[in-house]
Amino acid sequence: MAIDLLYGLLAEHLLVVLLLVLMLLEMLKAGGPRAAAVLGVLVLVAGCAVLLRQYSQGYAVDLVPEEIRIDRFTVLAKLVILACGLLFSVTFAASATCKSVFLVCASLLGALLVMDSAGFISLFIGIEMLSLPAFALMVRGAGATVASEAAFKYLLLSSIATALILFGIAFAYGSSGTLSIGAFAHAAAAGSSQDVAGTVLVASGLFLKAAVFPFHGWAPDAYGGAALPVTSFLASIVKGTVFLTLVRIFGNVALDSATASSIALLAVLSIFYGNFAAIQQRTFKKLLAYSSIAHAGYMLFAFVDVTGHRMDDLLWYVFIYAVAVISACASFSILCPRERDDVQSLDGAFRSHPAAALVFGAALLSLAGLPPLPGFFAKLLVFRSVIASGYLGLASIAFIGSFIGITYYLSLFFRLFAASSQSVEVESNRSETR
Amino acid sequence: MLESTIPLLLPGLPTLGAIAIGLLPANLPHGRCAMPRVCALVVMLAVLALVVRIFLYDSPAETALLDFNLPWMPSLGINLHLGVDGCNFYLVLLSALLFPVVLGCTWNAAESRRPLYLALMLLLQASLLGMFLSQNLVLLFVFWEAVLIPISVLIFVFGGERRRQAATAFFLYTLAGSVLLLAAVIALGVACLRQTGAWSFELNVLLGTRLDWGMQLFVFTAIMLACAVKCPLVPFHSWLPLAYSEAPASASALMAGALSKMGAFGMLKLAVPFAPDAALASAPYIVCVAVASILYGAILALRQENYKLLVAYSSLSHMGYIVLGIFSFQQTSLHGSMLQMLSHGIAVAGLFLLLGAVEQRMGRTYAQVHALAVATPRLAVVLMLFVLTSLALPLTSGFTAEFLILFGAFTQGLNAWHAHEGPLLIVVALLASTGIVVGAAYMLRFARAIMFGKAADTMPLRDLCPREMVSLAPLLLLILWIGIAPTAIMDKARSVASQLSGTAAVAAQHLSALASATADTAGTHGD
Numbered sequence: 024m025a026i027d028l029l030y031g032l033l034a035e036h037l038l039v040v041l042l043l044v045l046m047l048l049e050m051l052k053a054g055g056p057r058a059a060a061v062l063g064v065l066v067l068v069a070g071c072a073v074l075l076r077q078y079s080q081g082y083a084v085d086l087v088p089e090e091i092r093i094d095r096f097t098v099l100a101k102l103v104i105l106a107c108g109l110l111f112s113v114t115f116a117a118s119a120t121c122k123s124v125f126l127v128c129a130s131l132l133g134a135l136l137v138m139d140s141a142g143f144i145s146l147f148i149g150i151e152m153l154s155l156p157a158f159a160l161m162v163r164g165a166g167a168t169v170a171s172e173a174a175f176k177y178l179l180l181s182s183i184a185t186a187l188i189l190f191g192i193a194f195a196y197g198s199s200g201t202l203s204i205g206a207f208a209h210a211a212a213a214g215s216s217q218d219v220a221g222t223v224l225v226a227s228g229l230f231l232k233a234a235v236f237p238f239h240g241w242a243p244d245a246y247g248g249a250a251l252p253v254t255s256f257l258a259s260i261v262k263g264t265v266f267l268t269l270v271r272i273f274g275n276v277a278l279d280s281a282t283a284s285s286i287a288l289l290a291v292l293s294i295f296y297g298n299f300a301a302i303q304q305r306t307f308k309k310l311l312a313y314s315s316i317a318h319a320g321y322m323l324f325a326f327v328d329v330t331g332h333r334m335d336d337l338l339w340y341v342f343i344y345a346v347a348v349i350s351a352c353a354s355f356s357i358l359c360p361r362e363r364d365d366v367q368s369l370d371g372a373f374r375s376h377p378a379a380a381l382v383f384g385a386a387l388l389s390l391a392g393l394p395p396l397p398g399f400f401a402k403l404l405v406f407r408s409v410i411a412s413g414y415l416g417l418a419s420i421a422f423i424g425s426f427i428g429i430t431y432y433l434s435l436f437f438r439l440f441a442a443s444s445q446s447v448e449v450e451s452n453r454s455e456t457r
Numbered sequence: 458m459l460e461s462t463i464p465l466l467l468p469g470l471p472t473l474g475a476i477a478i479g480l481l482p483a484n485l486p487h488g489r490c491a492m493p494r495v496c497a498l499v500v501m502l503a504v505l506a507l508v509v510r511i512f513l514y515d516s517p518a519e520t521a522l523l524d525f526n527l528p529w530m531p532s533l534g535i536n537l538h539l540g541v542d543g544c545n546f547y548l549v550l551l552s553a554l555l556f557p558v559v560l561g562c563t564w565n566a567a568e569s570r571r572p573l574y575l576a577l578m579l580l581l582q583a584s585l586l587g588m589f590l591s592q593n594l595v596l597l598f599v600f601w602e603a604v605l606i607p608i609s610v611l612i613f614v615f616g617g618e619r620r621r622q623a624a625t626a627f628f629l630y631t632l633a634g635s636v637l638l639l640a641a642v643i644a645l646g647v648a649c650l651r652q653t654g655a656w657s658f659e660l661n662v663l664l665g666t667r668l669d670w671g672m673q674l675f676v677f678t679a680i681m682l683a684c685a686v687k688c689p690l691v692p693f694h695s696w697l698p699l700a701y702s703e704a705p706a707s708a709s710a711l712m713a714g715a716l717s718k719m720g721a722f723g724m725l726k727l728a729v730p731f732a733p734d735a736a737l738a739s740a741p742y743i744v745c746v747a748v749a750s751i752l753y754g755a756i757l758a759l760r761q762e763n764y765k766l767l768v769a770y771s772s773l774s775h776m777g778y779i780v781l782g783i784f785s786f787q788q789t790s791l792h793g794s795m796l797q798m799l800s801h802g803i804a805v806a807g808l809f810l811l812l813g814a815v816e817q818r819m820g821r822t823y824a825q826v827h828a829l830a831v832a833t834p835r836l837a838v839v840l841m842l843f844v845l846t847s848l849a850l851p852l853t854s855g856f857t858a859e860f861l862i863l864f865g866a867f868t869q870g871l872n873a874w875h876a877h878e879g880p881l882l883i884v885v886a887l888l889a890s891t892g893i894v895v896g897a898a899y900m901l902r903f904a905r906a907i908m909f910g911k912a913a914d915t916m917p918l919r920d921l922c923p924r925e926m927v928s929l930a931p932l933l934l935l936i937l938w939i940g941i942a943p944t945a946i947m948d949k950a951r952s953v954a955s956q957l958s959g960t961a962a963v964a965a966q967h968l969s970a971l972a973s974a975t976a977d978t979a980g981t982h983g984d
Contacts, residue, residue: 393602393603394600395603403639404533406643411650415640415644437613437625
């Protein structure tokens, strides 16, 4: 058993050791930001390697009955989270400091703990550990008043979400007498009134954390006020983990039709609202916020699935979405240095930084869901499950919503190739002298 | 072994070429600045050589070997399945032929020196070939939408004054048409799942599933909407004038020549085989829309002063013939449509390329050019040949194709009239024939305006240089060959045409059986 405790949670142990080492380094004022970033990347690589080995072995163990269980979904979800965390650390290594690496890794540790959980206590601890470092990350960095206002909004609404989740857990405990997540999921599908109340509260709390319509109000301000690396972390890993939390809770259990219909309705509303609102945005971070509301809608749509593909669809979707967001933000920071946020600074970027512009363009088109990029296949998986579960009409409406979303991604993409005014004059001179 | 990799090489080589050009260093020394262009031309000629080799295969057994199937996502039933069959053969030939011709004609244009332009052309060729060769529905959809990205960037970066609106309008309009197409694709997969118990998007597996009437109607509507915007057909043609006139000449040639055929190909390969009952029931309406396209495009072309817009509207008109041929469901007219796809693709590409050559020589004032027959006789002769193909003069490919379409439509119309199903198809065929007369009118008016008249006293134009003559020669040869001795080319697609008309005949029997069954039950209830 002890070996299982060590090996099963090896990734978490490595992260804990890293956190202690970073704290020591900070206290002793030894090492610099470079050392912290390198350590972080090494530990994340080691964690991914451990998880890959666990996946290839088909490792599954019940560590603490009804509280911590490792199964196939756990290993895959942890792998997705750590891989995205690794990508994030590598691409934003230049702006990392000892404290920011510490906070990011603490957040990742919380995410891993959620994926291990089979009972509500560890789930709750994990969710809190996921969100708390994000507040601190948001306060550091860009201008003090703007950033702290954004952090305060995030803190307030995240606390409300936590309260809702706790209340829902209390209802669930009251009706089923156990804190196990499996029993909760089955009771939710069965649906007595106390179970329904518990389900609705827990789901609402998690939807609030994930910024699904109509719980989305905090997202644009919070994402817009933070620095770009923090925004990309929030939009990719934190949001993805919240959805994976929902998958952890509900598993592949088919929801009853009333719940499923209301979830489908919320999803379609999110898609439409996020895409419509993003069209008018002139700054990149707010545009990312609204587009993440739309993507939350796509991810939520997968929950109406009754064919048992929900876990795989969402694992793929979260991975592809998080990679696209992190790549987009990283290349945007190269194309528009010095914290300039307006989209006009993208004009003509392909001429000056072709490689970064291509990565940015590919990430945008992946978020838009255009073939042949991976984002299309992520959407294909989700919509395949939805249509196979019988929601053809709502899926068609969601397709129309996603088409509306393509407009703003397209305008950003075209800006990369727009000629700056200088080169236009050269072209017209050349054609006149021909 | 080698034969089965040819369908993979056809889209694969241009993709590799595009990546190679992207990796070439940006600022080449002066002696090497033709290297990207040479690299692109070599890749395009290699693809053309492979296609010519396919053409030389005579027996169906050998063509059946040209099939590449690699399981990609087995749980979803998505395979990397590319194959040459009678349906896509002409279009593969068209896609392989047009690109080196276009590059050869625009070799000295400013845009050809930029690696971005060459990489985009190669990616466009890869996506086009991938789409025509796909035998898996999701793969086909991936390539269908993937075509949009290179062509829009080409229009956006290298186009005329209103290129930004043109590129955005083209992209969004075409994408709007295919919004429901993805829903139809997934719905077909779900139907296959319900009937066979496993996901599969392979075309031959999906053709075996039986769809009920509601699902057929949904699938047919979705596919037809996407194809109608792509062709385009009236009333979904609003993107046509802006996109064709603002795009650079090479992009217009490729759009009109190859991309518009994607729409007709979709109708032929997807709409009719998957939903035969719905196709048969909506054939009268679609045939009316087709003839409306023919006449509307012809009348608008008749009053055009802008040469590019004139050719664009003529393209709209000719696509109407192709759709008319498909939805007459007669073997001759189906074969005629496939041939018209090839013939019209060549002719309209040639027209746009020559207009582009004139624009390259004269700059923005090309719209006022006339008396080319005096200034540039070789260019005038070649232009006249393309004009004659466009107006379907006998001994050109345009005549072969349009004659087959109208012959098939008339035959089917007479059959329908004798079977007391109304004179609609005959009337439609008559109107389409008048479209040929109007076509002659605007084409000859175009030829008179641009080639004849008083010689201008501006500085003389350079005639077609040998490089451009060599580039355009294959198009002219193909036009004359199909016009004079079409049997060799027509044999390649004969089996597919009979198969498709057979499907429609079976569907017709099915529908009439249904109709008589409901009439019987109504009769017995009434008694």
